Amino acid sequence: xxxxxxxxxxxxxxxxxxxxxxxxxxxxxxxxxxxxxxxxxxxxxxxxxxxxxxxxxxxxxxxxxxxxxxxxxxxxxxxxxxxxxxxxxxxxxxxxxxxxxxxxxxxxxxxxxxxxxxxxxxxxxxxxxxxxxxxxxxxxxxxxxxxxxxxxxxxxxxxxxxxxxxxxxxxxxxxxxxxxxxxxxxxxxxxxxxxxxxxxxxxxxxxxxxxxxxxxxxxxxxxxxxxxxxxx
Numbered sequence: 001x002x003x004x005x006x007x008x009x010x011x012x013x014x015x016x017x018x019x020x021x022x023x024x025x026x027x028x029x030x031x032x033x034x035x036x037x038x039x040x041x042x043x044x045x046x047x048x049x050x051x052x053x054x055x056x057x058x059x060x061x062x063x064x065x066x067x068x069x070x071x072x073x074x075x076x077x078x079x080x081x082x083x084x085x086x087x088x089x090x091x092x093x094x095x096x097x098x099x100x101x102x103x104x105x106x107x108x109x110x111x112x113x114x115x116x117x118x119x120x121x122x123x124x125x126x127x128x129x130x131x132x133x134x135x136x137x138x139x140x141x142x143x144x145x146x147x148x149x150x151x152x153x154x155x156x157x158x159x160x161x162x163x164x165x166x167x168x169x170x171x172x173x174x175x176x177x178x179x180x181x182x183x184x185x186x187x188x189x190x191x192x193x194x195x196x197x198x199x200x201x202x203x204x205x206x207x208x209x210x211x212x213x214x215x216x217x218x219x220x221x222x223x224x225x226x227x228x229x230x231x232x
């Protein structure tokens with residue numbers, strides 16, 4: 001169901017006026033961040049005037065930013081409205097399958113280049129994620145850091161750019177995932193298993209664990225979209 005909560009945008013979001021020379025880029029980056037972090041949820045209508053008023057800018061840079069976001073696949077222009085892209089459950093599963101193929105390739109390229117410093121960084125990230133008082137947003141940020149830190153070892157900027165583009169499409173749904181699970185214990189167990197496989201340079205088992213990890217996440221997101229209980 002499409003919701004329109006942007007009339008309240010000034011009260012719930014950072015509404016400090018933008019005072020930089022590159023207004024168009026700043027508006028674009030802020031809106032992109034709101035979408036990819038789930039501040040603007042999939043299916044939500046966007047009021048160009050409300051956004052402009054919140055940012056303290058005219059409607060022109062907002063409209064231009066939204067056109068750029070349309071090219072990114074993050075919003076959809078209708079006849080009289082702009083809406084945050086809402087993927088169907090089939091489309092969500094397809095995006096996760098694309099993500100899996102790319103991340104397995106990154107793992108294949110990274111596994112032989114991992115050194116002890118890389119392992120130490122991954123351990124440090126997991127330790128931060130295990131804090132009992134960690135907030136949902138921080139956990140999501142560290143979750144992406146964990147995967148990205150390993151894939152950095154692939155030494156392939158082009159592959160990492162493709163992965164980041166797919167992550168941008170998935171991240172709004174990761175907000176749904178994070179708000180659905182009771183805790184992150186299962187995800188953390190999977191992360192720990194993956195780290196041990198990375199440490200042991202066990203590529204075949206790591207590819208399997210990566211597939212299981214992303215399948216679990218995708219099923220949790222789909223269950224949330226369908227209003228069902230999360231998978232065990």
